[in-house]
Amino acid sequence: MLTTPSVACVDALRDDVLASILLRLPSTSVLRCRAVCRSWRCITTDRSFLAALTARRPIHILTYAEYAPRAVSATPLSGDDHHPTRLFYRTDRGTSRSMVPRSGDVLRSLDGLLVLRKRPGLFAICNPATRQLTHLPPLLPPEDRPLRFTAVACGFYSHAPSGEYRLLCHVEHKWVRYYSILSASGGGARRHGRRAPRLTHKSLTIHYSAPVLSRRGVLHWLVHPEAAYTGMMLAFDTASEEFRLMPRRPPERRRGDTSRKLVELDGELAMVVLRQQGASSPSSSSWSLAVWDLRGYGEAAEEVWTMRYRVELPPPTSLSVDTTDDIVEEWRWLLPVGDGTCMLIGQGWRRFKAILYDLEEKRIRGGKSSLPARNLSPLCLGRASCRMPSSTCLKAALKFPTSSSLMIKDAFFDRTVHADGGV
Amino acid sequence: MEVDKGKGEAEETRKVAEADRDTVTLKSSDGKLFEVSKEAAARLSTVLAGMIAGGSIDDNGTDLKQIGSEALENVVDYCNKHANSIPSAALISSSISFNTAPFKEPEEWERKFVDRLSHDALFDLVEAANFLGMERLLDVTCHKISEMMKGKSPDQIREVFNIKNDYTKEELEEIRQELAWAFYDD
Structure with a gap:
C-alpha cells in the first residue's frame, strides 16, 4: 500500500x-x-467531532487508590481488557502533593471530561483522551489561603447559549456563602445572585449528591443542603442559570436502602433505589431495585413521584479469594452508565464486582456479571465514589496506553492549555 | 378537457407500471445507465428509498449527477452482492456490548470488495455512499480508509493521501509538543 x-x-x-x-x-x-x-x-x-468520538468509546469506570501509590485508574467495562490503567498518580512523593488528585479531587464528569480539584478554590477540566488540562478561573488568588474557606463543585454542565463548559460552585468563607460560576473560557469567577445555604459538613461533596442533567438542560440534586430545610428539590436551569425549587422531593430514604440515584428514563426524571430486605439475617435477606419516576414535571400541583416497578436482584456472590473469610456480601453502590438507562450495581470497596442492569429492558445485560478482581494493589472504589458518584463513571475517549508511560507528568499538569474546543 | 384527463390517466398507468417493476435505473454523471434491484436499493440507501417512495424515479434513468460511472458501478455491484449475502452471526450478537454505538466490523466479502479498489475509486465510492445515504457501505468504506491511516505518522499519512502540509515549521513543532506523548507511544 x-x-x-x-x-x-x-x-x-x-x-x-x-x-x-x-x-x-x-x-x-x-x-x-x-x-x-x-x-x-x-x-x-471540532466540538461535535469530539463529542461523537467520546460517544464511540468504551465506558470506563474510575477507581481510586488512596494509599501508596495514590492513583486514579480507569477500567473498561467492555472487551477483554480488564486491567485498570492509571490516569493520574503521584510522581514525586511528598513534594508534589498538589499535582496528583486525591480521590476527593476528581469531582465530576461530562462528555468524557473530568473536573479535578487542584487545591481549595482551584479547579481544572481534564481531558484524559488528549491529556490536556485547562484551569478554571481561581476562586482565590494563589497566595491567599484563608481559614475556613470551602468551595464545593456542585454541578458541571455545558452552557448551551455560549457553548462553554461551566462549573457551578458552592462557596463558604467564614459567614459568607454564595454560588459561583466558573467558565472554561476564562473571564473570572462570576458570583450568582442566589444566597447559598450553609454547608453543614465540610467534607466537600457529601451533601451534594451528583446532579442529574435532564434533556431539558436542568440539573437536579437528590440530596442538597437547601432541600434539607425547605423539603423541596433544588433544580438549576443550565441555560438561564437560574435556580428553582421543585415542590416534590423524591421519597425519603428508608431503612435498608443502600444506595439511591437520580437518572432520566424516557425523558422523565427518575430515581433508582437499591434496597436490602431482611438485613438482620444475611442468609435470608433479599435484594431489590426500585424505579420511581416523577410525573407532571414542572407543573407544581401535578408533580407526583410514583413507583414504576421493583425487581428482585440476584444475591451478591463472594468477592473473597479466601473462602474461609466470613464476610457478608452486599450490593453497595449504584452508578448510572452512559445515558443513564443502564445502572451498574456493585459490591466491594477495595476490590469490586458489578452487574450492569438495563433499566428499560429490566434485565441484566451482556451476561458479564463481574469485573475481575485479580488486581490486588489498592483498587478502591471506596467512600470517595460514594461521595462523588458522577465522577466514578465516565465515558472517556481514551486509548489507554499500557504500562507506566501513561504517567501524567507534573509539567503537564502545570501547563495551561487554552480551551479551543480541544480541551 | 378530455385530453387532459387522458394524459392524467396515462401518467397514472405509467406510475403503476413503474411501481410494478422490480428494478430501478440509475444514471451516472457521464450518462451511463445501471440497473439495480428496487428492494436492495430501498433497503440499503435512504436517499433511493425516499425517491422510490416519492415516485421521483425516472424510468429512463434517474439522474445522479454527483456520482461518476465507476463509483455508481461499484454501488450497484455492492447492492447486488449485499442482496445475496446472509448477515453473519457475529453481526447479530454484537448488540451485547457496553459500548453505546460501536461500529460494525465489515464482513469478509465486504473487506474483499473494498480491498480491490484503487484509492481514487475508494474515495469516489465513499462520497457516493455518503450522498446516497448508504450507511452500511459508508461504514465499510470509512473503515477501509481509516485502516490505511491507523498507526501512521502525519508524514506517512500525507504521503499516502497526497496531502499538502500547510503548517509552518513552528506551528508543527507546537502541535507536536502539545501532544508529545501521542507521537511516541502506540
Missing part, C-alpha cells in the same frame, strides 16, 4: 465524510492527525 505511488487526493473528500473516517481511529491516531494539515486539525478539534 505504501509503495504504490498515489495520485488520489483525500482533499477531495467532504469534511463530514472525512470526519466519519477519522472517528474510527484510535484516540492517539486522531491526535496525530491534528499534525497532518490545518483542515484536519479543524475537523478533529
